[in-house]
Structures are given as structure tokens and as C-alpha cells.
Amino acid sequence: MPAGLAGSVPAAQAVVPDTFNPFVAAGGYSIYVREDAFLGGSETEGAVAVGGSLSVRGDGGNYGVIHFAAGTADYTIPTVDGDPTRVLAGQYDSGSAGRLQISNAGTSDPALLGTLKLTQDDPLYGYFERGGFTRYRLAAAPDADAPPLIDIEALPWTDAATAEAATLTALPTVADYVEADMTWTYDEAAQCLADVADPTNGLAAFPTILENTGGRLVLTGVATDRPNVVEYQDIGAQQVQFDPDVALGPQNPLIVRVPAGTTVVNAPFGAEGDTKHYIFYDLSAVTGDVTIQPAVAGGRIDGSIYAPNVDLTAGGSPLDGQVLSQNLDITLGSGETHAYLFRGEVPCIAQEGSTTFDIVKTVTGSGASLVPSDATFLVDYVRDGTDAGELALPVGESVVIANLPDGTEITLVEVVPPDVPGVGWGTPVWSIDGVVQTPAPDGSVTFTVQSGTTISVGLENVANLVPPAPTPGPTPAPGPAELAESGADGGVGLFAALAAFVVGAGALGLTLRRRSARR
Numbered sequence: 009m010p011a012g013l014a015g016s017v018p019a020a021q022a023v024v025p026d027t028f029n030p031f032v033a034a035g036g037y038s039i040y041v042r043e044d045a046f047l048g049g050s051e052t053e054g055a056v057a058v059g060g061s062l063s064v065r066g067d068g069g070n071y072g073v074i075h076f077a078a079g080t081a082d083y084t085i086p087t088v089d090g091d092p093t094r095v096l097a098g099q100y101d102s103g104s105a106g107r108l109q110i111s112n113a114g115t116s117d118p119a120l121l122g123t124l125k126l127t128q129d130d131p132l133y134g135y136f137e138r139g140g141f142t143r144y145r146l147a148a149a150p151d152a153d154a155p156p157l158i159d160i161e162a163l164p165w166t167d168a169a170t171a172e173a174a175t176l177t178a179l180p181t182v183a184d185y186v187e188a189d190m191t192w193t194y195d196e197a198a199q200c201l202a203d204v205a206d207p208t209n210g211l212a213a214f215p216t217i218l219e220n221t222g223g224r225l226v227l228t229g230v231a232t233d234r235p236n237v238v239e240y241q242d243i244g245a246q247q248v249q250f251d252p253d254v255a256l257g258p259q260n261p262l263i264v265r266v267p268a269g270t271t272v273v274n275a276p277f278g279a280e281g282d283t284k285h286y287i288f289y290d291l292s293a294v295t296g297d298v299t300i301q302p303a304v305a306g307g308r309i310d311g312s313i314y315a316p317n318v319d320l321t322a323g324g325s326p327l328d329g330q331v332l333s334q335n336l337d338i339t340l341g342s343g344e345t346h347a348y349l350f351r352g353e354v355p356c357i358a359q360e361g362s363t364t365f366d367i368v369k370t371v372t373g374s375g376a377s378l379v380p381s382d383a384t385f386l387v388d389y390v391r392d393g394t395d396a397g398e399l400a401l402p403v404g405e406s407v408v409i410a411n412l413p414d415g416t417e418i419t420l421v422e423v424v425p426p427d428v429p430g431v432g433w434g435t436p437v438w439s440i441d442g443v444v445q446t447p448a449p450d451g452s453v454t455f456t457v458q459s460g461t462t463i464s465v466g467l468e469n470v471a472n473l474v475p476p477a478p479t480p481g482p483t484p485a486p487g488p489a490e491l492a493e494s495g496a497d498g499g500v501g502l503f504a505a506l507a508a509f510v511v512g513a514g515a516l517g518l519t520l521r522r523r524s525a526r527r
Contacts (some may be wrong), residue, residue, distance in 0.1 A: 027353040030197050030314050031288070034332045035186035036086040037096070038347035041336040042183070042316065047071055048340035049323060053078070053114070054347030055085045055094050055122060059182040062097040065340055066105025066155060073122075076114030079328060079346025085122045088185050089178050094122030095158075096182055102132045102146065104156040111161050121162040127177045135171035140164060142171045178382060191408070194316045198292040200356035205237050205265045205290075211355045212237045212263070218251050225276070230254040230262075235354055240266045240273060240289070246303045248276050256286035261352025264311070268293045274303040275324070277310040284328045284348040287311030291318050301339075308343075312350040364410040365418065365455075365463040369401035375431040375471035379403065383426050387467065388452075390419040398423065401467065412457050421452035425469055434470030442466075 034040035038054025045058040048065045051072040056062070064071035073094050075081060085092055094110045112121045124144065134147035142165050145157035163174055179185060192200075204211045213231030215238060220226075223246045230236050230250045243264070256262055266273060266289055277287055288311055291298060299321040302309055309324030315333040322331065323339025328348045338345065367387070371379050387399045391412075399407050399420075412418075425433045438445040438453045441464050445453045457463060 027355050028192065028197070028200065029350065029353055030201065030292075031312060031330050031332060031350040033187055033190045033194070033197070033316070034330060035188065035190075036084065036349070037186060038083070038349060039331045039336070039345065040186055041331075041333055043335045045336040045338075047338045049327075049338045049342040050344050051077075052345045053080075054083070054345065056096070057086075057182055057186045058095075058097040059186075060098045061101045062095070062099070062108075063101035063104035063156070064106035064108050070107045070109035070159070072113065073108065073110045074113035075120055078344065079326065080348055081114060083347045083349055085120055086185070088125040091125070091174070092119055092122040092162075093125050094162075096125045096177075096185060097127070098182055099126060099128045099130050100133070100144065100156060100158055102130065102156060107155045108158040109161070110159060123162045124158055124160045124175055125177050126175055127180060127182055129172075129176055135168040135175070137165040142175075144171075144175070194292075197316075200354065201263070201265075201290050201292045203357045204235060204263065204354055209357060211235070211357070213260075214238070215250075217242070223247065224249065226251045228252075230256075230260070232257075232260050234260060235352070236260060236262045237265055238262065240264050240270065243276055244274070246276060246307075256283050256352075258286070258352050261286040261288065261350070261354070262311075263287075263354070264289045266291045266294055266298075268295075270294055271296070271298055273298065273300040275300055275309040275311065276303045284310040284312075285351045288329070288350050288352070289313045289315075291315035291320075294318055297321070310348075312348070314350075363412040363414060363416065363457040363461060364408060365412075365457055365465055366406045366408045367399065367401065367420070367465040367467060368406045369403055370466065370468045371403050371471055372468060373434065373470040373472050375428070375473040378430050378473075379428050379471055383428070385425055385467070385469065386423040388419075388421045388423060392417050393419075414458060416457050417454060418457060419452050419454045420465065420467075421447075421450060422467065422469075428471070430474055430476075432472045432474040434472055437466075437468040437470070439466040439468070440464070 035057065036055070037057040039045070039052065039056045041058045044060040046063050050068070051074060053074055053076055056073060085094060087093060088096055094112060095108070100108070110122065110124055115121070132146055133144055136143045136145060136152065138152070138159060142160045142163040143157055144160060145152070146154070163171060165171070177185070203209050207214055212235040213229060215227040215229045215236055218226045218228040225243055225248050227238065227248060228251050232254060264287070273289060275289070289300065291314060294315065295317045296319065298315065298318045300309065300313060302324050306325055309322070309327045310329065312329035313320065313322060313331045313333065318333050319335040320331070320333035321337045321339060323342025325343030327343070327345045330349050331345070369385050381403065383403055385401045387401060389396045389399050401407055422436050436451065438447055440453070440455055447453050455463065
């Protein structure tokens with residue numbers, strides 16, 4: 009599995025709202041790549057998240073990640089572990105020939121002075137001082153300026169240990185941060201977008217062609233109160249205009265639907281203005297390699313690109329929009345990418361089943377303060393007798409499982425809680441809708457979900473303080489009289505028997521603890 013793709017759980021569906029912005033999955037980053045990315049353009053105005061390995065072009069000087077120069081300054085950047093972040097990645101490719109410069113040029117707002125965050129600690133790299141800020145480069149580089157390297161200008165230099173602590177993330181994957189507000193799966197989003205593009209559902213308007221001169225296409229019938237959908241294959245033009253001139257906005261964005269099997273998209277929108285916030289190319293039905301390029305060589309691309317399962321090659325001069333893809337190659341020699349984040353809303357038909365249950369983990373007891381705030385507890389999850397994976401439960405947070413068929417039988421059982429020094433775990437306490445349950449002998453609870461309902465499941469673990477074992481004092485040596493009275497052979501036999509008893513009791517205690525832990 010590529011670095012940065014969450015390998016876990018929950019293995020279940022999530023909640024899709026009545027309307028949603030599919031780019032919430034990008035977490036506020038102007039570029040979000042679920043696996044690996046190569047940035048070959050001139051620079052990025054925005055914030056970049058790459059789940060796996062990031063590399064940048066080696067020619068043409070530093071590759072800059074800035075706030076604003078020629079695009080828009082009207083956006084914020086995400087935070088990671090409380091720090092404003094311009095670049096979040098699994099790792100920086102040690103084979104890259106590029107120099108990445110995170111300068112935040114174009115702003116002095118402290119909330120926009122973003123830094124670098126990495127989820128993986130690469131032993132080939134180290135942290136060094138450069139001009140008063142921090143440089144991340146190969147520890148064995150032939151000189152201080154040899155690529156690959158990253159200049160983190162918002163991270164003042166103190167020492168290497170401090171820089172490392174500020175750069176490495178608390179959570180293990182990029183998706184843990186970027187997709188944190190995503191309450192649906194990519195498959196569910198794809199179904200919602202397919203429903204919007206189906207005229208029989210009445211969710212969108214479908215503008216028609218009023219004029220087509222080959223280089224310019226005019227659409228009429230653009231709605232103001234709902235999304236507008238056009239099929240990509242119908243708009244082979246260099247520029248698209250509307251008649252009458254309708255302003256796109258949050259309620260009436262334009263969705264360019266790209267069909268499965270497409271390998272090349274010639275992006276036709278080329279007008280300046282705020283329209284680019286409300287156009288996106290929907291590649292949710294597409295997989296594999298796809299190239300998106302300007303309809304006119306060397307031209308611009310206006311609008312965002314939603315391609316979560318696509319290995320995307322893209323490049324405009326500039327590319328004005330948000331990008332979400334599986335892998336990404338920003339064409340070498342192309343222009344800038346600008347953070348025109350998609351701001352539209354898309355309706356969604358409720359998918360099969362509306363039954364939901366949520367499960368919340370709490371930790372109580374005298375040892376609760378010793379349990380790390382980022383501790384995760386695993387629960388085996390069974391649906392209608394079939395293993396559906398494990399649910400990962402952070403303390404104090406809920407995991408929501410939705411869109412279950414009516415009458416689904418759910419069985420949950422906690423896996424062994426994490427080992428925490430100084431803590432002994434009590435028997436877990438399960439509750440359903442606030443009522444404490446009596447688990448089965450194996451510790452599991454079972455319930456059945458009903459259509460149109462939401463069941464709230466609670467799992468409480470009691471953390472008991474375990475006092476440290478007392479340190480035994482020295483055993484006094486027997487005197488001559490005691491040895492004479494007991495006899496040397498008898499003394500050795502008695503000590504051997506006592507030692508055997510102590511070892512046996514310890515083994516018994518270990519066995520009991522292990523059995524208890526398997527509840």
C-alpha cells in the first residue's frame with residue numbers, strides 16, 4: 009500500500025450529507041495527491057498535501073510554494089498539529105533533483121506563514137541552519153546547497169532536534185489530517201455525482217449549445233438555483249461562454265462530467281474572473297492515466313479537477329483551481345498553480361439504507377490521565393455474521409457507520425486495549441443508547457439496526473493505576489548455628505523448593521494476566 013493511504017479501518021460506509029463539496033476531501037489544500045506527486049511547473053500559490061512521496065523539478069532554480077503573486081490571496085491554509093502548513097507529505101523523494109522553497113511570499117499574516125510537515129522520518133535527511141531558518145536536506149550531501157532539499161523559511165533555526173520535532177507529525181498518515189472532515193467515502197461521492205449527472209433525478213440543469221464556432225461555444229439554459237452539468241464530449245471548444253451571461257456561484261456551479269475511459273481532456277474554459285471557483289472537472293468515474301491540458305497550447309486551465317482514482321498529468325499557464333488526484337505529474341515547464349478552491353455545493357440522493365450507528369470511546373478511572381491523548385482502541389466489527397474489519401476508536405471521538413440495510417445485525421468486541429505503563433485495564437463497559445449492556449461470554453455485544461434510526465454505542469474502558477511492585481530487601485545469610493541445625497543438604501533443598509514455588513507462582517500470574525487480556 010502506498011505511503012499515506014490510510015490502511016485501516018473503519019471498513020464501513022460513512023455519512024453523506026444532503027449537499028456536499030467533494031473537495032472537502034482535500035482538507036483545504038489547493039493540491040491533494042493521495043499517493044505520489046511531481047511538481048514540474050514554475051511554482052504553487054497555495055498549500056500542497058502528498059500522501060506518499062513528493063518531488064519537484066530540478067531545473068530553473070527553486071520551486072516555490074508561496075501565498076500570492078499573480079493568482080488569488082483569498083484563501084486560508086490548513087493547520088497540522090496546530091501549525092499553519094504549506095506542505096504536508098509522507099516524505100521528500102531522496103532521488104529528487106529539486107530544491108523546494110517554502111517562502112510564503114505575498115503575506116505577512118502569521119496564520120498564513122506555513123511550514124513543512126512530514127509523516128515519515130527519513131534517516132537519509134537531516135535538519136540544518138540556512139540564513140537563520142531551517143533547511144531539510146540529505147545528511148550526506150556533498151555540499152550545503154546540493155539538492156534535494158527543502159527551505160522552511162517559517163521555521164526559525166534553533167537546533168536539529170527542535171526542527172525535527174516541529175516537522176514530524178503526531179499522526180501516521182497524511183490522510184489522517186487531510187481527510188479528517190470527510191464524512192463519506194470516495195465511492196459514495198462518486199455515486200452522488202453520478203446521480204447529479206442523471207437528468208431523470210432532477211438535481212441539476214443541463215445547459216444546451218446555442219452557438220458553436222469551433223473555437224467558441226455558447227451555452228444557454230444555465231440555471232441559477234442548482235448545479236449545471238455538461239458532458240465533456242459535448243464541449244469541444246477553446247472557450248465556453250454563457251447566454252445570457254449567468255454568474256456561477258455556490259448553488260449553481262458548473263460540473264464538467266468526464267466519462268469513464270477518457271485519457272485526454274482539453275480544458276476549454278479560459279475567461280478570467282471568479283467563475284473558476286465554481287467549475288470543476290468531475291473524473292470520479294475515471295481510473296488510470298489521464299492528461300488534462302489547455303484547449304489552446306500554452307493556455308490556461310480554469311476550474312478544479314476532482315480525480316481521486318486517476319494518475320493525473322496536468323499543466324496550464326496557469327492552472328487556476330483545486331486538484332485532487334491519486335497520483336500527480338504537473339507537467340515540466342508548465343506555469344503556476346493558483347489556489348482557486350472550489351466553493352460550490354452538490355446535492356446528494358440518500359443512498360441505500362438510512363440506518364446509522366455511532367460508537368464513542370471513553371476512558372475513566374484512576375489511571376485515565378496516563379493514557380496518551382492519541383491512543384487508539386480497536387474493535388472487531390461483524391455485520392450479519394461476516395467479519396467487516398476493525399474499527400479504530402480514538403479516545404473521546406465517535407466513529408459513524410451509516411447507510412446500513414434495514415435489519416443488519418451488528419456484533420462488536422474489543423480487541424486487547426493498548427499497553428500503557430502503570431495502567432491495568434478493567435472490564436470494558438458497553439452501552440447502547442445509554443443503557444449498559446451485558447456482554448456475551450466472549451465480551452461481544454450484538455444489536456440489530458432498524459431503518460431510519462441512529463443507534464449510539466458507548467465503550468468505556470476503566471484505567472486503574474497499578475502501583476509499582478515493591479523492591480525486595482536483601483535476605484540475611486544464615487548463621488553457623490542455623491546451618492548446623494538444618495544441615496547443609498537440607499538447606500539447599502529448602503531453597504530449591506522455595507525457588508521452584510516462586511517461579512511457579514510467577515508463571516501462574518503471567519498466565520492469568522494473559523487470559524484476562526484476551527477478553
